[in-house]
Amino acid sequence: xxxxxxxxxxxxxxxxxxxxxxxxxxxxxxxxxxxxxxxxxxxxxxxxxxxxxxxxxxxxxxxxxxxxxxxxxxxxxxxxxxxxxxxxxxxxxxxxxxxxxxxxxxxxxxxxxxxxxxxxxxxxxxxxxxxxxxxxxxxxxxxxxxxxxxxxxxxxxxxxxxxxxxxxxxxxxxxxxxxxxxxxxxxxxxxxxxxxxxxxxxxxxxxxxxxxxxxxxxxxxxxxxxxxxxxxxxxxxxxxxxxxxxxxxxxxxxxxxxxxxxxxxxxxxxxxxxxxxxxxxxxxxxxxxxxxxxxxxxxxxxxxxxxxxxxxxxxxxxxxxxxx
Numbered sequence: 659x660x661x662x663x664x665x666x667x668x669x670x671x672x673x674x675x676x677x678x679x680x681x682x683x684x685x686x687x688x689x690x691x692x693x694x695x696x697x698x699x700x701x702x703x704x705x706x707x708x709x710x711x712x713x714x715x716x717x718x719x720x721x722x723x724x725x726x727x728x729x730x731x732x733x734x735x736x737x738x739x740x741x742x743x744x745x746x747x748x749x750x751x752x753x754x755x756x757x758x759x760x761x762x763x764x765x766x767x768x769x770x771x772x773x774x775x776x777x778x779x780x781x782x783x784x785x786x787x788x789x790x791x792x793x794x795x796x797x798x799x800x801x802x803x804x805x806x807x808x809x810x811x812x813x814x815x816x817x818x819x820x821x822x823x824x825x826x827x828x829x830x831x832x833x834x835x836x837x838x839x840x841x842x843x844x845x846x847x848x849x850x851x852x853x854x855x856x857x858x859x860x861x862x863x864x865x866x867x868x869x870x871x872x873x874x875x876x877x878x879x880x881x882x883x884x885x886x887x888x889x890x891x892x893x894x895x896x897x898x899x900x901x902x903x904x905x906x907x908x909x910x911x912x913x914x915x916x917x918x919x920x921x922x923x924x925x926x927x928x929x930x931x932x933x934x935x936x937x938x939x940x941x942x943x944x945x946x947x948x949x950x951x952x953x954x955x956x957x958x959x960x961x962x963x964x965x966x967x968x969x970x971x972x973x974x975x976x977x978x979x980x981x982x
Contacts, residue, residue: 687747687924691722694914695740697733697753698818699846700725703865704733707782707912708752710944715935729846732821732982734760734767737915741769745919747928751775755823755911758967762975763821763982771968777960778914778925779932780953782945785891786827786863786884786910788898791854792876799882799901802861806837814840816850816859820982824850826971827863827884827908829978831898834906854878865910866891867948884908891949911953913960925957 694712698704705727712723728736733753737760740751761771769775788799796802806813815832817825820843832839842859844850847868853859855877863884870891872878882898883889886907898906914932916925935941936952945951955963974980 687927688719688721690748691724692716692719692747693724693726693749694752695726695728695736695749697728697736697751697757698822699729699848700727701868702729702818702847703784703786703867703910704752704754704912706865706867706948707784707950710941710948711781711914711932711935714938714941715931718931718934730819732756732760732764732819732825732843734764734821737771737775738767738769740915741774741917743917745917745921747916747920747924749917750778750928751915752781753913753915755909755967756819756821756826757913757915758964759823759826759971759975759980760821761968762972763980765982772961772965774918775915776918776920776925777955777957777964778916779929779957779960780911780913780955780963781932781936782950783909783911783953784948784950785866785889786824786908787866787869787873787892787895788831788861788881788884789851789854789864789869789873789878790861790881791857792879793857794860794879796881797879799896799898799903802881803835803837803903806835806839810838811840813860814842816854816862817841817843818847818850819843819845823910824863824865826974827910829980830908830974831863831884831903831906833974833978835903851878863908867950870948884910889949891947913964922957929957 694708696705696708716723733756737751740749743749790796815828850862854862873880880895882896882901933954
């Protein structure tokens with residue numbers, strides 16, 4: 659009986675010490691620069707959102723937020739690096755909706771999307787925009803679909819890499835438009851956009867944050883946006899659904915993700931700091947110019963959201979027979 663009481667007290671003390679240690683850790687964190695490991699190249703939609711949030715959030719955290727771009731393989735290089743890093747809150751992944759697709763098209767991933775990584779908070783939802791070169795003859799989505807159906811497989815479309823959100827967006831559009839075209843994956847959005855402008859790639863679902871200045875400057879032609887409703891940044895550009903492709907809408911989200919063993923107290927602190935940052939007027943103004951909208955969620959809700967996104971991604975990857 660005495661031993662049982664002693665064991666109980668010992669366990670209670672141990673739990674109290676752990677709880678106190680966790681609280682102290684969260685209160686003192688961070689004590690050095692925090693790295694946002696961005697899954698795509700500088701200038702991509704994911705990168706632009708990461709920098710918009712990081713620039714302001716570093717002030718409230720009291721430590722610099724360093725942007726580390728680790729592009730390639732649809733963002734799996736960055737995801738793998740963070741999944742294997744120390745779970746101390748100093749190496750965080752900034753990925754996009756493509757994070758949910760990668761498990762289904764990369765059979766040899768060296769990390770488990772749900773077991774090795776955990777959601778902190780989405781940073782933003784933003785439209786993709788279907789763009790072509792102004793030198794191409796297509797003025798509408800219907801024109802592009804008709805041209806693609808005339809020559810199945812001959813036209814090509816760019817993406818920011820196999821498994822990226824831009825790739826998934828295009829595949830969903832292809833599926834519901836009933837067209838076949840050749841996929842050309844690039845290292846990132848800037849490279850893909852460059853080839854669309856140059857006419858080497860026929861079309862691309864570009865993040866609006868990256869494409870908008872080029873659309874406004876006449877270097878790209880916008881045919882449609884991917885979101886369920888039009889964006890205020892391009893009010894005269896229809897959605898893909900309005901343009902005649904039912905069920906083709908797609909939301910490009912960007913989120914902050916951590917190694918799964920990260921202390922819940924640190925995850926909570928990061929979630930709180932991002933929420934505060936998303937309410938900052940400077941961030942609101944920068945998002946508005948990009949057509950981006952905050953997507954506030956708790957860590958638990960974000961993880962549930964990621965699981966739901968993976969279910970959709972699984973269906974699309976099977977229907978489109980996506981393989982790396």
